[in-house]
Amino acid sequence: MIRAVVIEDDARSRALLASYLQELPGLEVVGEAADGLEGRDLIERLRPDAVFLDVELPGLSGPQLARSLVEPRPALVFVTAHAEHAVEAFRLGAAHYLMKPVNRVELAQALTRLYPAQARHEWLRIPARSRGRLRLLDPQEVEALVADLGDCQAWSSEGVLRVEGTLAQWEERLAPVGFLRVHRNALVRLEAIQGLEAGVIQLPSGSLPLSRRRREELEQALERRIPGPAATPRP
Amino acid sequence: MRLGYLDPFPRHPFTPKRILFGALAAVVAGDMFAAVMDASRNSWWALVCGAVTALAYVLGGLWMRARLAWLEEQGEAGWQQDLQRRRTGLLWAMVGYLALTLFATAYLGSGRQFLILTFCIVLSALSIFQEGSTELERLLVRQRDLALQARLAPHFLHGALSTLKGAIAQDPLEAQALVDQLARLSREAVAITAEREIPLTRELAFVEVYLGVERARRGEALQVVIEVPEGLESEPVPPMSLQLLVENALRHGLPAGGGEIRILAARLPEGLQLSVEDPGQGEASQAGLGQSLGILRRRLERASDLNLATTPGGRHRATLLLRRP
Numbered sequence: 001m002i003r004a005v006v007i008e009d010d011a012r013s014r015a016l017l018a019s020y021l022q023e024l025p026g027l028e029v030v031g032e033a034a035d036g037l038e039g040r041d042l043i044e045r046l047r048p049d050a051v052f053l054d055v056e057l058p059g060l061s062g063p064q065l066a067r068s069l070v071e072p073r074p075a076l077v078f079v080t081a082h083a084e085h086a087v088e089a090f091r092l093g094a095a096h097y098l099m100k101p102v103n104r105v106e107l108a109q110a111l112t113r114l115y116p117a118q119a120r121h122e123w124l125r126i127p128a129r130s131r132g133r134l135r136l137l138d139p140q141e142v143e144a145l146v147a148d149l150g151d152c153q154a155w156s157s158e159g160v161l162r163v164e165g166t167l168a169q170w171e172e173r174l175a176p177v178g179f180l181r182v183h184r185n186a187l188v189r190l191e192a193i194q195g196l197e198a199g200v201i202q203l204p205s206g207s208l209p210l211s212r213r214r215r216e217e218l219e220q221a222l223e224r225r226i227p228g229p230a231a232t233p234r235p
Numbered sequence: 236m237r238l239g240y241l242d243p244f245p246r247h248p249f250t251p252k253r254i255l256f257g258a259l260a261a262v263v264a265g266d267m268f269a270a271v272m273d274a275s276r277n278s279w280w281a282l283v284c285g286a287v288t289a290l291a292y293v294l295g296g297l298w299m300r301a302r303l304a305w306l307e308e309q310g311e312a313g314w315q316q317d318l319q320r321r322r323t324g325l326l327w328a329m330v331g332y333l334a335l336t337l338f339a340t341a342y343l344g345s346g347r348q349f350l351i352l353t354f355c356i357v358l359s360a361l362s363i364f365q366e367g368s369t370e371l372e373r374l375l376v377r378q379r380d381l382a383l384q385a386r387l388a389p390h391f392l393h394g395a396l397s398t399l400k401g402a403i404a405q406d407p408l409e410a411q412a413l414v415d416q417l418a419r420l421s422r423e424a425v426a427i428t429a430e431r432e433i434p435l436t437r438e439l440a441f442v443e444v445y446l447g448v449e450r451a452r453r454g455e456a457l458q459v460v461i462e463v464p465e466g467l468e469s470e471p472v473p474p475m476s477l478q479l480l481v482e483n484a485l486r487h488g489l490p491a492g493g494g495e496i497r498i499l500a501a502r503l504p505e506g507l508q509l510s511v512e513d514p515g516q517g518e519a520s521q522a523g524l525g526q527s528l529g530i531l532r533r534r535l536e537r538a539s540d541l542n543l544a545t546t547p548g549g550r551h552r553a554t555l556l557l558r559r560p
Contacts, residue, residue: 083422099422103415129408149459150416150447162412166419184436184468212465 002027002115005046007039007065008054008079013100017052017079020107023136026120027111036060040068048074050114052098055080055089066092075114105165109173124173128154128161137161139177143192143203145170147185155205180221183211190221254296258289261359288355295363303370314371321368332357392417398452413451420444424475432471435500435507439463442477442498449485456493457485463500470500470507472557480511480553483528488513488551506558515551528553 125136195202262285402410
């Protein structure tokens with residue numbers, strides 16, 4: 001079990017991040033703090049594995065707190081609204097950093113990179129909106145992910161569902177479990193492909209265009225027929 | 236064909252009315268100067284001085300007017316160059332005037348009257364020059380402001396924020412998704428405008444997120460067709476160029492109920508051509524003219540590289556030609 005602490009002064013952001021973390025099995029939020037000093041005490045007392053740390057904090061700023069920690073230090077994930085903070089964060093030995101507002105996809109992606117060995121299959125679930133409610137799709141339920149004006153949509157047996165995250169993020173996340181980018185705007189699960197003709201990919205829910213540039217790549221992948229032991233995401 | 240919503244170049248200050256007032260001021264200034272300088276207080280001499288000064292002002296004003304009108308076609312690079320030339324020109328004019336005065340006093344005996352006359356003319360010329368330069372500088376500042384505005388003032392965020400406010404109560408998941416999109420949009424806006432050029436795909440991805448936010452505001456009635464040949468995806472384009480075309484189409488070409496926007500790219504012998512077509516049924520083109528295209532047009536070296544046309548089907552098409560260097 002990965003034990004995590006969230007240090008963030010804004011109560012709502014803290015609650016949101018903690019709730020996203022709690023959604024992930026294999027991970028437990030053991031403590032929350034609203035300022036840097038309180039956060040340092042919490043870290044020393046609880047000895048967590050991972051700390052999600054805001055950069056701008058009252059009491060002790062994120063970087064100050066990071067500097068004050070003694071070994072063994074937990075993995076630090078900085079959470080910031082400013083990309084410029086990233087450089088300093090990494091200089092201070094940050095394991096990762098997340099941009100605010102944090103979303104589920106980037107969070108799961110970061111954790112998978114941080115803890116490849118402990119990554120769970122559930123971390124790869126695709127948060128989708130189905131009839132106004134959140135539903136976590138298993139990648140095997142999805143035929144394709146299609147970008148539509150900045151929205152990402154999942155084609156599934158339930159129809160077209162809007163999902164969180166961007167196609168680029170999903171490409172990185174799902175490539176190890178048999179998904180391939182077939183077009184600027186589409187990512188397809190190879191197993192779901194029913195047919196391929198004249199630059200068009202046939203899927204149960206419909207067809208998608210295949211880009212000329214990616215045709216060869218797709219054909220090779222189909223020949224290899226990457227077997228889909230979907231249960232084990234590789235890091 | 237030029238459509239109404241293309242931002243006209245801001246009016247330069249040398250309107251006939253302004254020149255007339257300037258000339259009157261010049262008459263008074265010339266008279267007073269002559270009266271002070273000319274101890275004999277010869278009234279006809281004051282009149283000559285005033286008239287000559289006014290004439291110099293009118294001629295100079297007309298010349299400056301034509302010059303500014305010509306400059307408006309040149310774009311920012313031209314203005315910069317012109318300002319530079321102005322400074323050196325002014326220096327030479329001063330040197331020339333000094334030499335002339337020395338010549339006049341040395342060879343024409345008492346060059347006093349000559350001195351007064353030339354001084355009046357130079358005074359007019361200087362004031363015109365000064366006004367012209369101020370105007371150019373004002374344009375440059377305005378231009379930078381606009382660039383900065385396009386860059387920093389996320390004008391497209393404000394509308395979305397009100398949609399967001401509505402969505403928070405009605406559909407929290409939708410609201411969260413919109414927040415993510417807005418975050419991406421503003422982050423990407425900052426990132427791409429830090430570059431001089433970006434690949435067309437990146438601009439296109441930015442435009443898609445922008446359109447996604449707009450669709451969340453306007454409902455599903457907004458349809459977008461993107462026809463960009465695969466080979467053009469990595470062509471370099473200035474950041475926000477396509478976005479401004481699209482924003483213009485949304486603002487002026489789209490009827491309230493929604494409609495179809497087409498984004499097209501083509502390679503021409505001169506360079507890359509980007510076009511955005513809209514149904515041409517937006518609100519008319521009066522107030523707050525052409526914010527987006529105005530910004531774009533000022534960034535072009537040749538204003539004619541951005542033009543607006545009506546297709547046979549009655550749709551509007553804004554076309555931008557990005558010349559190969």
